[in-house]
Amino acid sequence: MQMTSAPHLLAEDGPEYERILGDALRHAHERPDLEGVGDRLNTEQLRTMALSATALITAAAATEYEHYVKARGELRRAATAEGIDGAPAPDGPQSTAAGSGAGIGAVITVLTPLLAGSAAVIFLLVGYLLKAVGPSVTFGGSLVAAGWFFAAVAATAILVAAVGLLVTALRNGATSLAAENEEQELPEDVARAREAWRHALLERGILPFLRDALADPTAGPAARTPHRSPNRIPKVGYSRPDFSGPDDGPAAGPRPTFTSPDFTSPDFGGPEHQPD
Numbered sequence: 001m002q003m004t005s006a007p008h009l010l011a012e013d014g015p016e017y018e019r020i021l022g023d024a025l026r027h028a029h030e031r032p033d034l035e036g037v038g039d040r041l042n043t044e045q046l047r048t049m050a051l052s053a054t055a056l057i058t059a060a061a062a063t064e065y066e067h068y069v070k071a072r073g074e075l076r077r078a079a080t081a082e083g084i085d086g087a088p089a090p091d092g093p094q095s096t097a098a099g100s101g102a103g104i105g106a107v108i109t110v111l112t113p114l115l116a117g118s119a120a121v122i123f124l125l126v127g128y129l130l131k132a133v134g135p136s137v138t139f140g141g142s143l144v145a146a147g148w149f150f151a152a153v154a155a156t157a158i159l160v161a162a163v164g165l166l167v168t169a170l171r172n173g174a175t176s177l178a179a180e181n182e183e184q185e186l187p188e189d190v191a192r193a194r195e196a197w198r199h200a201l202l203e204r205g206i207l208p209f210l211r212d213a214l215a216d217p218t219a220g221p222a223a224r225t226p227h228r229s230p231n232r233i234p235k236v237g238y239s240r241p242d243f244s245g246p247d248d249g250p251a252a253g254p255r256p257t258f259t260s261p262d263f264t265s266p267d268f269g270g271p272e273h274q275p276d
Contacts, residue, residue, distance in 0.1 A: 008065065009058045017058065020198060021050050024206050033207070036214040049213055050206060057209050061200035068193040075190050109161045116154035123147030 009017065025043045028034040037043060050057060058065065127143030134140070186194070 008062055009054065010069065013065075016198075017054065017201070018051070020202055021047065021206055024202060024210065028210070031207075033211050034214065037210075041213060046210055046213060050209055053209060057205040058201065060205035060208070061197055064193070064197040064200040068190075068197040071190045071193045075187060109157070109164060112157035113154050113161065116150045116157060120147045120150035120154055123150060 025037070025047060028037045028043070037046065041049075123143045124147030127140045127145075127147055130140030130143065
């Protein structure tokens with residue numbers, strides 16, 4: 001899984017943060033304040049929440065971290081200035097030659113089994129086909145012999161490639177062990193600054209966050225902000241319209257009444273009643 005990086009946490013220290021978090025979760029059952037692990041939230045959910053809140057958690061140990069980064073930077077600048085490592089410059093002729101040699105060796109190691117194997121299949125197929133069609137043809141036997149030769153070359157190349165991979169793995173393992181030993185042999189001030197940062201990160205950042213997550217009855221796999229209720233959702237600065245029925249409004253005044261026009265027919269009578 002991938003970690004959310006904080007502005008004040010360098011990328012090279014991200015794995016250390018994850019390691020401290022993993023140790024805290026593995027030993028959570030040994031702490032009475034984290035006894036709720038596994039009831040509502042398991043370790044993977046807590047890990048996801050803590051990784052999502054990396055910036056908030058590491059901010060609790062920002063002072064110790066700045067001191068550690070400063071001490072480590074001074075050590076590296078001193079080592080570079082004095083040439084303690086004794087390694088040649090990356091753009092020097094030795095490194096260029098080594099890089100080109102390694103590239104050619106890798107190409108040969110990859111291509112040799114492929115080419116030799118393909119040649120072996122072709123020669124063996126054609127040779128045995130010629131021997132089946134014309135047993136008296138001697139050219140078929142030569143092709144078969146060549147095919148078995150290339151098959152042996154392919155097998156040898158595969159064996160050499162396997163040995164090379166094994167040697168590379170052992171070399172990388174030795175390099176990792178050397179790096180760990182070098183880290184353990186840090187000067188006292190740098191080692192002390194690193195230990196202070198680790199302790200502050202655990203005690204003031206990771207453990208309080210885990211306690212808050214376990215104490216929150218509505219906490220879920222999503223990241224929560226420490227010391228803040230997850231249900232505290234900011235309200236928008238307006239309210240919904242107040243719709244009310246006719247009975248809730250003010251008393252209605254008298255409504256105008258409409259009557260139909262009073263249409264009467266003309267007063268027509270007989271001949272003796274002529275209109276005036």
